[in-house]
Amino acid sequence: MFTRATPAVPGIPQSVARDVRLFDYGNPRTLDVLKRQAHRLAAVVVEPVQSRCPEIQPAEFLKELRAITEKAGCLLIFDEMITGFRIHPGGAQAHFGVEADLATYAKIAGGGLPLSMVAGRHGLMDHIDGGAWSFGDASAPSAKTTFFAGTYCRHPLALAAARATALKLIEAGPALQDGLNATTSALVTRLNARMAAAGLPVEFTCFGSFFSIALTRSAIDARAVSLLSILLLTRGIHLRGGDRGGFLSTAHGAAEIDHIHDAFADGLETLAGLGLIRPTDRRTTR
Incomplete structure (x- = not known):
């Protein structure tokens, strides 16, 4: 402490x-x-x-x-x-x-x-x-x-x-942040639904327009997170190695947000297919 x-x-x-x-x-x-x-x-x-x-x-x-x-x-x-x-x-x-x-x-x-x-x-x-x-x-x-x-x-x-x-x-005014925050929250809801459907012990969270994998609520190791950054690069999304999320802005429209969702979800499912994330009952990771 x-x-x-x-x-x-x-x-x-x-x-x-x-x-x-x-x-x-x-x-x-x-x-x-x-x-x-x-x-x-x-x-x-x-x-x-x-x-x-x-x-x-x-x-x-x-x-x-x-x-x-x-x-x-x-x-x-x-x-x-x-x-x-x-x-x-x-x-x-x-x-x-x-x-x-x-x-x-x-x-x-x-x-x-x-x-x-x-x-x-x-x-x-x-x-x-x-x-x-x-x-x-x-x-x-x-x-x-x-x-x-x-x-x-x-x-x-x-x-x-x-x-x-x-x-x-x-x-x-505050409407700018309110709109972005709601958009980011909706993206996180979609990502979590996709993870649940795939049976992956990964949960996303957000604060404002910042979204990220919540490590304390997920079962994913540092190696898989680093490889996720590489998989995202192949889809045109750049994160620093080891980063677990990013930021939405007013430049991101519906098509871009769909692309971000699919890139993250597909990347995590690919890692699971390689045995780097173990599908499990999410309730056991809490």
Whole structure:
């Protein structure tokens, strides 16, 4: 439930890992520990719906986590690289009714162009730009700033794309996400029906327009998942090796969604035919 962090790859010093604590996400025992330790932490960082485990969508856990961190004076940071703008115009924060102190976003905010973004309360963001001040008078930024820079920070092309994306989202309103979410849910329902008919112990799940095989509800090993990516390539669908799903967008019409459904379902049935997924009574995999 609670472990000390270790460097994930060479180049990350052990001294960095010593300052990090890992907790089971969505586990009530994690909240019990944080109630005792949050005052010693600078921040708690969560991916509100984890890209590697999207079937876990712990609304009450997040609400309690917000209350604990707020009481302890500890920052709550949401990694919204996947959930931002996808489930709702306000991301996972709006969907779950939980306001983080800081949130991070990625290329979805730039319409697919390389872009990353940090958003948060003004008292925190003041440490990036110094805070509010007026041009042409004696005022000056009053907050002590940290170092924040990058070669492509505020790149004009990415900012233009971000502005266009924001205007499109504002114009479309929540109906854009609502429609995509319903379409994705319907795709997942079809895929699960096909898996059940084939007797395969594989279940799909979704969060907004993101869909994926739910590993905690399926009996499929990493080798079969990697081979599925290759089979999908032969059908014109590209996933990173080991990925278990993808994202629908407004560019996907009925024909494309049918193709996605057939490619995933046929690929999984092919793997079962090769003995890499064992057909079984799905009830035994729960």
